[in-house]
Amino acid sequence: MKFSFQIFQFDCEHKILTRHGKVIKLKDRAANMLKFFILNNDRILSKAELLETVWPDKTVSEQVVFQNISHLRAIFGNDAIKTFSKRGYQWQLELTEVTEQAEEVVAVPEPQAPASEESKTEIESSNNESSDKAQKNDAPTSDSTPEQPVKDSKSTTWLGILGAAALVVATAIWMAVKS
Structure with missing residues (x-):
């Protein structure tokens, strides 16, 4: 499945991200996380769920979740992934599914966030972004070259x-x- 959002397109099957048609190399774990966010954009994903899905056979700290979310926010902007205090994270950018056969574009509904959490979430998101930058030492390693934000x-x-x-x-x- 391919999805389009903003100036990007992401091929979930091959985990290839493009911006204006040019390939942006993603680390494997960041690509897995992006795929998980996109395929589950209709719900809030907990840190535990992200850890289980993106790092299934490894024991890693929650800091790698923060680091990879920070990495994705650096690419797509701070509004791409919303933090819900003590609940998790949710993809916020409007997605459009791109079908192969007719190059037909099908709109995917934008996620709906609970209104009561919005003000707390904005503050929590700012706090998490600051702590994300301080926690980059625990980033997962990968052979791929990081892309330019x-x-x-x-x-x-x-x-x-x-x-x-x-x-x-x-x-x-x-x-x-x-x-």
């Missing part, structure tokens, strides 16, 4: 800057009111 678009960069500025202003107001 996709740079964030200008709009995503500006949203980050505006968000940081809003946080600074809110903190200043809070400190002024507190005094």
